[in-house]
Amino acid sequence: MLISLIRSGNANLLTVIIYIISILLTIFLVLPLHECAHGFVAYKLGDDTAKRAGRITLNPLAHINYVGAALMLLIGFGWAEPVPVDARNFKNPKAGMAITALAGPVSNLLAAIVAGFLSNLFYFLYVKGIIGAGIEIFGISLLAYLLMFFEFLISINIGLAVFNFLPVPPLDGSKILMAFLPNKAIRWILERQGTISMILFIVIMMGGFNGILGVFDDVFYKFISWLTWLPFSALL
Numbered sequence: 001m002l003i004s005l006i007r008s009g010n011a012n013l014l015t016v017i018i019y020i021i022s023i024l025l026t027i028f029l030v031l032p033l034h035e036c037a038h039g040f041v042a043y044k045l046g047d048d049t050a051k052r053a054g055r056i057t058l059n060p061l062a063h064i065n066y067v068g069a070a071l072m073l074l075i076g077f078g079w080a081e082p083v084p085v086d087a088r089n090f091k092n093p094k095a096g097m098a099i100t101a102l103a104g105p106v107s108n109l110l111a112a113i114v115a116g117f118l119s120n121l122f123y124f125l126y127v128k129g130i131i132g133a134g135i136e137i138f139g140i141s142l143l144a145y146l147l148m149f150f151e152f153l154i155s156i157n158i159g160l161a162v163f164n165f166l167p168v169p170p171l172d173g174s175k176i177l178m179a180f181l182p183n184k185a186i187r188w189i190l191e192r193q194g195t196i197s198m199i200l201f202i203v204i205m206m207g208g209f210n211g212i213l214g215v216f217d218d219v220f221y222k223f224i225s226w227l228t229w230l231p232f233s234a235l236l
Helices: 002-008 013-044 066-075 093-127 142-164 172-178 183-191 193-205 210-233
Strands: none
Touching: 013 066, 013 093, 013 142, 093 142, 093 172, 093 210, 142 210, 172 183, 183 193
């Protein structure tokens, strides 16, 4: 994403800096939130593997994967260290794994909602004349840059959520899907998970999922934009 932003020629230096800040915030706060959510839900469902490994924390040092973080910064696709989960500790292993997996993308959607609410709050305060637009840099007001920062955060979090919903190992969507598959099919997938993951990575790098992911990204973006503006629209 950063590479694409720079190559587009449409972004000034401050826009690039704001994007980098939004990605760094994602790496050091949102990705840890995603993994912590997995561990916390697993713990509540009876599996203390993540807790014993010290992974139910927002401390980024407990979750960061440096290769995933670098790719997140450069191309907008990355990952943290997966939280260990032992499905044998769940009363219902399939359902437990599915709910635990679901917690990660849901945390990203909640983060997008928070960013959307803050963005609309600042815009609302500007419309009501409570705050000003601020000085201009490169012909763009500080308020516009702040709203751009929140827009980046919303888009990144929605992108992470939608991507993780793909029913392909090792993504969270595959664990949700497995709740509905027979054990034989699950074993077949797990035995080939390494190969499937490598194919997934190649397809991602070639932009193979861009079309379908873009459709769902747009749907979630419009819904969250509507939802987070709703309380403010009633006050105008």
